[in-house]
Every structure is written in C-alpha cells, then in structure tokens.
Amino acid sequence: MNENKTLLNAFKQTAYQAGGHGKRNAGILKQALSEVDAQAESDMYGSGKSIEDFQEKMAKYLGKESAVFFPSGTMAQQIALRIWCDKKGIKKVAYHPLSHLEIHEEDGLKELHGIQPILLADKDRLISLEDVVSLNEDIACLLLELPQREIGGQLPDYKTLEAISAYCRDKGIKLQLDGARLFEILPYYKKTAAEICELFDSVYVSFYKGIGGVAGAILAGGKEFTEESKIWKRRHGGDLISLYPYFISSDYYFEKRIHKMEQYYQEAKEFAALFNGCEFTSTKPLEPVSNMFHVHIAQPKKKLEPIFIETYEETGIGLTSYLKELNENECYFELSVGDAYADLPKDELGKAFQLLDTRLKELKEEIPLT
Amino acid sequence: MNENKTLLNAFKQTAYQAGGHGKRNAGILKQALSEVDAQAESDMYGSGKSIEDFQEKMAKYLGKESAVFFPSGTMAQQIALRIWCDKKGIKKVAYHPLSHLEIHEEDGLKELHGIQPILLADKDRLISLEDVVSLNEDIACLLLELPQREIGGQLPDYKTLEAISAYCRDKGIKLQLDGARLFEILPYYKKTAAEICELFDSVYVSFYKGIGGVAGAILAGGKEFTEESKIWKRRHGGDLISLYPYFISSDYYFEKRIHKMEQYYQEAKEFAALFNGCEFTSTKPLEPVSNMFHVHIAQPKKKLEPIFIETYEETGIGLTSYLKELNENECYFELSVGDAYADLPKDELGKAFQLLDTRLKELKEEIPLT
Secondary structure, three states, rough: HHHHHHHHHHHHHOOOOOOOOOOOOOHHHHEEEHHHHEOOOOOOOEHHHHHHHHHHHHHHHHOOOOEEEEEEHHHHHHHHHHHHHHHOOEEEEEOOOOOHHHHHHOOOHHHHHOOOOEEEEOOOOOOOHHHOOOOOOOOOOEEOOOOOHHHHHHHOOOOHHHHHHHHHHHHEEEEEEEEOOOHHHHHHHHHHHHHHHHHOOEEEEEOOOOOEEEEEEEEOOOOHHHHHHHHHHHOOOOOOOOOOHHHHHHHHHHHHHHHHHHHHHHHHHHHHHHHHHOOEEEEEEEOOOOEEEEEEEEHHHHHHHHHHHHHHHHHHHEEOOOEEEEEOOOOEEEEOOOOHHHHHHHHHHHHHHHHHHHHHHHHHHHOOOO | HHHHHHHHHHHHHOOOOOEEEEEEEEHHHHHHHOOOOOOOOOOEEEEEEHHHHHHHHHHHHHHOOOEEEEEEEEHHHHHOOOOOOOOHHHOOOEEEOOHHHHOOOOOOOHHHHHOEEEEEEEEEEEOOOOHHOOOOOOOOOOEOOOOEHOOOOOOOHHHHHHHHHHHHHOOOOOOEHHHHHHHHHHHHHOOOHHHHHOOEEEEEEEOOOOOOOOOOEEEEHHHHHHHHHHHHHHHHHOOOOOOOHHHHHHHHHHHHHHHHHHHHHHHHHHHHHHOOOOOOOOEOOOOOOOOOOEEOOOOHHHHHHHHHHHHHHHHEEOOOOOOOOEEEEEEEEEEEEHHHHHHOOOHHHHHHHHHHHHHHHHHHHHHHOO
C-alpha cells in the first residue's frame, strides 16, 4: 500500500500523463456548461426537451428505436437483463467471467434481481460461438462486452459476432451489448455503431470512457423495452429530478471526441509498440483493436516500481499510476488512449521508453543462471 | 390534459411564481460551480476528499456517526430498509400508506428487495403511537416521514415522536427517518436536526426540496450501517464515478438556505392564511408546521381553472401550475415556500387573493339551493 502510494505520488507529480483525456476535475463539467444558457430548463424526472433530444439523438446514432439516459451503466445493464429475463420467464443470463456485472457490481444482479449468471469462456479469452452453442442450460439473454475490457480490450472477429447473433436470434436468446467502449471499436471493425447494434436486441453505451464525460450511460433498444427500462430506472432510484449535469456533458464530449476514435486507435497501436519493444514487456492484445490495451511485465512489482518512478522523474512522463500483481513474477496495468497522448512531447516519450528498456534489461542480468 | 396545459401555460407566463426557489434551470448548477476551482479533483466512486468532507459535515449536522451521499432518496431509503431487514431477518417494514416508497417508486422495495410493507394509519392522518403498538406482525423497521408530505406536511407532536421512538427501541424495531424535508421542520419543533435524528437509527435527507439543490441525498447512521449502504449503492448502480455535480451544489445551497428555514416557515403561515381567507378554500394543515402546505378548494376543476388563469393574467402572480382533482367537487395543490415568496410584490399578491375570493364567492351564488 505504501509502496503503491509512492508510485501513485510520482505519477501525480509528472507534467504529462500518457493515458486518458487529462485529469478528471471540475473543469470538465464547467467547460461543458459554459455554452449552456443559465435559463435552460432542467429535465424533470426523465422528461423535458433537453433529455429527450439527447435520447433521440443517441437512439438514431445506435440505430435503435428508442434510448433512455441512465446515471450509470451498472444500473442500465442490470435492468436490461431483468427485462429480458422477465419477458422470457427464465432467470438466467450468460456472460464472460470477467464481465463488469460479475466483478465490479457487488453481485447486484443476483442480490437485487435474483438472476443467475452462467459464465461463458475462460477468464483469459473471448466468448466463442462454440461456447454459446454448447450451453446446456436455457438462458434469457447473452451479454457480450465489446471490447472485453478485463483482458486488454480484445474483440472477436466480426464474422464470429454475426454468427453468435444469428444463433441467438434463431434460438430466441436475447442479445445485450455491453458497449461501454463501443465508440472506441468502430475504427477497427470499420462499421457504424448502428451496424454493430443491429446484431443486438439492446445496447448500453458509456460517456465517460473514450468520450470523457462526467458520468452517465444510454440504454437503447425497442420502444417497449426502453419504456419498461424507465420503470426499473425509477425502482432503482435512478430517475433523478435532474440528470442534466450528466447528459449535457455527455453530449458535449460526444460531439468533441466521437470523430477522434480513429486517431486514438492508431495512437494506441503506436503506444503499444513502444511497450512491446521493452524487455519482459508485452501488451494484450499485442496490437490493440481499440484505444485500450493492457501492459504485462514479467517482473515482480517491487523491482518494477523503482524503475517506473525513476522514469517519471527523469522524463516528466507518467505511464501508469499503479502496477497490479498478476502473480509474484508478473505485473500489469491498463492504458486507454485519449486526448493526452497527442500532447506528450515525443522526444521525452522516446527517452522514457529507452530508460525503461535499459532498466528492465539490467533486471535480466540480475537473474541467476540456475 | 389540454385544460391542464392551459393552466400550466398561464402559470409559466407569470412574472412571479409563488412557490419554491424560482425556476429549476441550468443556472442553479452554474452558480454552485462558479466558486469551484476548475482544477478541483473529481470524487472517484465515492472516494476523495470533497465527497468525504461533505459526508462528514452532514454526519455531524445530523448527529450521526457516519453519512453517505446518494444520487437519490429513493435509492437511499430502499437500501436503509433492506439493511435493517437483513439484520433482523424479517422482510417486513411499516410505513404510511402515502409514503414515497408506496406511491412514487413503482414498487421498487418489493420488486428489487422483496420487502413487504405494512401500511400504518389511514391515508388522511398521521401514524400514531397506537398504530405502532397495535401492529400484530413482526417488522424489522418502521419508517416515519417528517413532515408527512402527501397530507400537506403534517407533523406529530414531539412527545408522540419520542414515545414511538422509545417503543421501537424497546421492541427492537429499527426506526428510519424519511427526512426529505427535515431541515424545513426544525423551526416548528424548535429542535436541532441532531436532536430529532437521535430518536432514529438511520435518516435520509434531501437537497432539492427546501435546500433547492440540483439532486442528491444523504443517508446517515452508524458506521456499520453506512458502510453496508455503500455496497448496496454500488449494487443499485448509484456508485457513480463522479457525483460532484450533485454534492457540490447540495453543499452550496445548504450553506445558502439552511438558515432561512425559520423565514420560510413564517412565510408559509402567512401565505396559508391568505388562502384560508378565500371562499371554499382551506389549507392542510390549517396552520403550516413547515414551509409547505396543501390548498384544498371545494369546487370542480373546470370551474377553478378559468379563475386561476384570470388571476395570473391580472396580477402576474402564479400560485400553482396544476389543480389535482380529489373528487369531482374538490381540487387541491401543494405549495412549498422558498426564496420566491419574499420576492412577490405584496400589493399584487393582495390583489390576486382579492380577485380569487371574489370569483369563488361568485361560484357560491351559482349553486342551486336544492
């Protein structure tokens, strides 16, 4: 904990931080509000022109009949799965073992909705068509996360996606897209959001990942589905009197960044290549398929931390605020490319990787030959 | 619907609107943010100095060990009841038939938590000690709403409150305070918030009623209780990456208005007296015990609407945006006094009531004598 704080502190003191869009501070909201008329009326419990306009805009963008703004994806996705379970009369859904629902939501799906998840695939790989076909239990819904965040943001090839979708339609299994990072994968697939969403019955997108907003999510699907989701939104306590701080900033940063996803993707590939050029280091995926990837370094945390701290202090560039131990000989961390990457001084970035590689090579020499 | 819109439109076009703090527009948030440094760091999933400071401040104000900020009271209260039910191993709670949980939350408590409510008292009166004592079912928790909003914001006398609290403590029944309007009743009881909260095991307060913030709520109680509430907050999808738009504005308007509750209370009594001076009209309570009251008029909606519209057009003062039909011969509406009341031109206000009374008296003459 204390050592970790040291890396975090060194990271915070750098002049440049490589990932994301810069610091998450109050300026993000202030900037989004700066162009909003003070007289502009608040939404009221999900009604009002401003929220309805944004919902319609996102429904159109996602190629769905209707869309509802939610304070969080956690809320939106539990509700989507609940609706499909109720519709089908089966309280079972399938998703990846490292789905957000399974590892980050304190079992909300089970505790609040009594829905049992069937975990498909292994923790270290994507869900395949075979995984779905060989399911020997009835499920109401399959949730696919694109990209699969916890394994570095991997993606199935598009044909697999189409095959899974066709299979589910044939079997009457509803398909929900966890599109927390949907915008970020459009350049790789070379598809529109609507084309991808066409394969799914319902879809959630987030506005504070690649878009860099304050918070908030959209859930989209057919009109009957979204109308029912509003009832559940109220039940969850998410039908706030005013959601405008979130959807106004979501819309603002959507407009500002939706056209930069190709740039982030290309930069992520460049950035990952720099890591892959270092000793003991490889990214997952080796070549990113979105703006994100994981960096794995096959060395113990206690050896890596001083190296990263030295690198930050020498170059002023912060690469990561943490190192997560996969086991005692391997660490990893996540990177998502946003606006910050383009602002890095490229000569200092080169120096940082040179130093990192040198220090990692020195660790190699330390290793006993036995 | 169409007639209702006409009254709403007439109301919207008035220069002065009598209730509340003025329009709920984006300026509310912009003003609260104007003093915040753009560099101020966001809270992160419930952590960070800014949210923790506000939570500590509210815990202290409410006289509780700990407090947690929630996006909504709906979420906070369901969670409070769930925690007490789990602790006691009884999935039953008691509350008033017109509790927010019963009539405004789409049965979230039942649908999400499987908790069965026992409705105490009748719809048109407060819960008494006798209601609680004569309960012949085991319950985990009793929820009391102070003031009872849907019957005009009535309050039990303080001795009754103390007696209910003592009885519940004796019987091991947890007591939850629905304090959506707790700040607003302090002048009547002549108590501090902490003194009132001392009678309860847990308490929720809102920041967009008398305080006039954007949205948000605090749930307070013992440390073990609030820690558990954070797990449920995540399950509900309320543990947002950034809640600062809400708690910053909550804090800002708390500071701005907490000392004005006595003024609102006195003004509410004055305002109610004006209504009570009109034909067919009486307020509930007859003398308000907070900043709120209901206005009942024993006339059909279709006769009242043109009178209100005329009054608005003649005086520029909007009294209500709607008339709710209690039955075909009686309407009512709710008023909450905030900053707007003090800004009303008092001569025009007098004229408005003169006109209202005159027109209502004319209705009296219309009534056939049979």
